[in-house]
Amino acid sequence: MRLLRFHCIWPLQNLEPCKLQHVQHQQQSSTAADTSTGTDADADRLPSHGRCEPHPPRDTARVQSHLHAAAVVRGGLFSPALFPPHDLRFRSSSSSYSYTTVSRASLSSSLLRLACRRRRISSRSCLCSPRRDVPSPRMLSTLPRLPIFEAVARHDPRSAAVVHSLSGRTFTYGELLADVSRARDRLLDARSGAGLDGERVAFLVENSYDYVVTLLACLAARAIAVPLSPAFPAPELQYILDHSEACLLVSSPRFTPKANEVLATGLASPPTHVELPKHAGGRAPEAVSLDDTDPAGAGLMLYTSGTTNRPDVLTAQSLSLIEAWNYTPADRLLHVLPLHHIHGTVNALLTPLLAGSSIEFMFPFNADAVWRRLAAPFLPATNGTANGTANGTITPPSTNGIVTNGNSSSSTSAAVTPSSQNGTTTTPLPPITFFTVVPTVYSRLLASHKHLPPAVQEAARDAVSPAHMRLAISGSAALPTPVKAAWRDLSRGTVLLERYGMTEVGMALSCGLDPADRVDASVGWPLPSVEARLVDVDTGDVIPEGQDVDPATGRERAGEIQLRGPTIFREYWRNPDATAKEFVTDTDTDKPGRDGSGRPWFKTGDVAVRRPVPSAGHNAAAQPWARGPMYFILGRRTADIIKTGGEKVSALEVERELLSLPEVAEAAVVAVPSGNWGQKVGAVVILDPDVVQKWTPLEMRRALKSRLAGYKIPQVMRVVDHIPRNAMGKINKKQLVKAIFADDVSGDEL
Known part of the structure; x- marks a missing residue:
């Protein structure tokens, strides 16, 4: 069963009530089901200079009217809701014209034949000969009432949403939602009526307007979007598709060969491949309505950690950043980041879209x-x-x-x-x-x-x-x-403003907008709506604010950062054990810092100290969240906290001091296994060739002697030409130790 697809362009000032009927037609016109009572008399109702013109199929969502024109359906006023979406357009013949749109409308077959007869064309040629000179209609589609769609609908439709930096192609907010609606319908069509609520849709699309449309189309279909990195090898993409159980693999034309390569691997349950066409831009703004159906199945799954975030979490993350960093429609953001990480997707894409800013892509x-x-x-x-x-x-x-x-x-x-x-x-x-x-x-x-x-x-x-x-x-x-x-x-x-976040929590801590609040080595304060605390890594006790120094030793108390609030992720995908392991719930109130509320805290695995900074936190009138003691990250508990001879050393602190030396261009500080000390502080450095050609461990130690305590100074050092990093500039230190210090059994040499 297939709906006949067409559009009719009639002068509105001459449009009289026509008897229309919602019918479906068989693909073969000779056997079309027709319950209409239309007769030749209906031809007299058509404008003398009206014409029926073909229109390419356009899979859009539902229907409404922009104009105050009404047609009669069996004696009653035309109801847009009667018609599922294909295109019916009415245009005035005057120089100042407008459109009304009925999406996926089907006129009675007799009325269609009569319209074609007036123009001396066959109904078959009407259906099969697309015109290219007809401007795009102002089509009214329907999307779920997600905050991102509500925000985009409120923005100035003439304002630039996305710009391709090198080509200069510009896409406006006025065309974004309609393009999302069309892409959403392509995804739903690929499911043949099965729907996508809560299903995973993976996609391979370059950093562009097409990526934005694809991501939002997944959310519009109430699916969980799974962005893939085109840089990943096929076996890694195979793992993601299998683990996420994606039902669709969407690609842009550019990455269709990559998609086919992945589909040729031994996937447990191969997804259906959908290629979405590139968007050329330049469409007239098209109205889109929002419905109140439950969008709860929608979400975003990022495979840096396998987390799943629902729309309310994504919105909370974005709203927190809009308040903290003051995104506005006047901002133009240059986007050079990969889009399979939360930094590129939430901070630099969804949040500016929510705020009405312009995003200019320049990648790689x-x-x-x-x-x-x-x-x-x-x-x-x-x-x-x-x-x-x-x-x-x-x-x-x-x-x-x-x-x-x-x-x-x-x-x-x-x-x-x-x-x-x-x-x-x-x-x-x-x-x-x-x-x-x-x-x-x-x-x-x-x-x-x-x-x-x-x-x-x-x-x-x-x-x-x-x-x-x-x-x-x-x-x-x-x-x-x-x-x-x-x-x-x-x-x-x-x-530069520093902040702290991760895939599981979005952004959690940030310095303030006041330059005085951007303190070196600090990531600032908990962002709006985020609660943070430090938990002693040895005792498990919460470190109360104001008790950040151990009175017995005089040293700062380091603790794991734990977070809670609406920005925290819900779960690791299909891994309830890992989810449960990473959360802790306070059930007692007899210990300091525990409220017994039963609301879970997420254990970040990152260690920090808190300290007051007298020069910062005085802009409370503008940013009330930016006050109190500031957080200073010491590093990952498993990779950046080096336990050597009973002392704990922050690898990040040592890296900062190494990088302050003129001889060092890049540095990574790691924990090297040691039979005598448990671990020793090791340094991997790249030298600045304009400063020095050769540098020994002894020279390194002398240079750091006045900067660091003796137990913090690296005891082993390797000079290399390259330190491998991932797409976000991070170093896998465990792999680095194995690659660089593989022959150091004890790590006890200087």
Whole structure:
């Protein structure tokens, strides 16, 4: 059974009530089921210059009318809800026209034949000969009432939602939800009516508008979205598909070969493959309605840890960041991160979409390209070249009336003032106001800046200065203090904001927006809606605030960070034992810091200390959550806390001191097994060739003698050319120890 698909374009001012009937037609017109009583007299009801035109099938959701026109169905007013979605469009013949849309509508077969007869065309040619000159309709579809869809629907439809940096293609908020609806219907069609509520939908899509549409389409289908990294080898993707039990594998045309490669592996239950077409952009805004059906099956599953987050958790994470970091529609975020991690997906994608900001994709990261894009709005116009071309690397596109950074394209600011380029009008690129990346990105940008042409160097410094870049954030790994200081100097005063988070909890701690609150080596305070506490790693006792120093030893008390609140994940997928193991519930109130509420705390596995910072936390009027003692991360309990000779050493602290030495370009501090000491502090370093060609362990120890206590100074050191990191700049230290210190049985040599 198949619905006939068509659209009819009739002048609205001449549209009289027509007898319509909701019927289904067999694919073969000769055997079509027709219960209509339409006769030749119905032809007189059609406008004399009306015409029936074919329209390609468009799988959209439900139906409503934008206009005050009504048709009669068996003597009653037309009800959009009667018609499941295909396209029926009415257009006025006047120069100022509008559309009304009936999605997946079926007219009576007799009325269709009559309409075609008036134009002397056959019903078969009407159905099968698509027109290409008809503009896209303003179609009203239906999506579940998720906060992300409510927010997008409220944003200015002319405002840029997503921009492809290198091509300049721009996609507006006005077209986003309609594209999501169409993609959602493609996913549902692939299930042949089985639905997707709570099912896993994995996808391989490049960092682009297509990724945004695919992710949101999964949520719109009430499915659990499973983003895949195209960089993963086929066996790793096979594991994710098997473990998640994905029923669909969605790919963009670019990654269809990769999808086919994965599907050719020995999957336990191969998912159905769906290829979604690329979006060209430029559609007219299309209205989308939101229904109140339960979207509880929707969610996001990230395979950095196998966690599953439901929409309410994702929304809580985003709202917390909007309050803390003040995302607004005026922000333009340059996105250079991978999208299978929470940093790239929640912080840099879902949250700015919720706030109405513009996201500009430039992936994969290239330091030279990033600098030139940042500098582009601040380069002077010379020889008829528009400022913003970055020495020909980037050509700014015309905005065609699209609102950028909260301002219309008629703004007189340097960022959006059209300039002449070779006789044509172009629009210089808007400045980037928001940048959130990992420490490695800042290190590489610092290293490459000196190789830029002088004019680009100066323009780039302007671009990242406090006058133009509202917020620059570092996360996902510890930020070396020397990198933070170097960035402040290069940017003429921008202080990088550090924060703490993980896949299971989203963002949990953050420094404040006031530069005085961005204290070196600190990740700040618990974010709005997040509760945090420290639990002594040895005794299991909660460390009450204000009792952060051991009175017996005078040393700071280190504890595991434990968190709770609406931003915390729900579960590890199909692993209740692991979920239960990572949560602890207070059942007693006789110990300090335990409330007996029964609300579970998540054990992060990260160790920190709290300490008051007199110069910070004085902006309570603007950010009331940013006050009290600040958190300082010592590292992962299993990888960064080195137990040597009865002492505990923070690998991150030692790394910061190593990186402050001019001889060291990169460093990783690890726990090396030792027969005598249990563990010894080991250092893996990359030297700066401009400073030194050779460096011995003894020279290293002398350089650190005045900076660290003796037991913290590395006792073993290896100089290497490369330290492997993952996509987020993190180092697997257990693997590094095995690779670098494999022949050090005891680790007792200097």
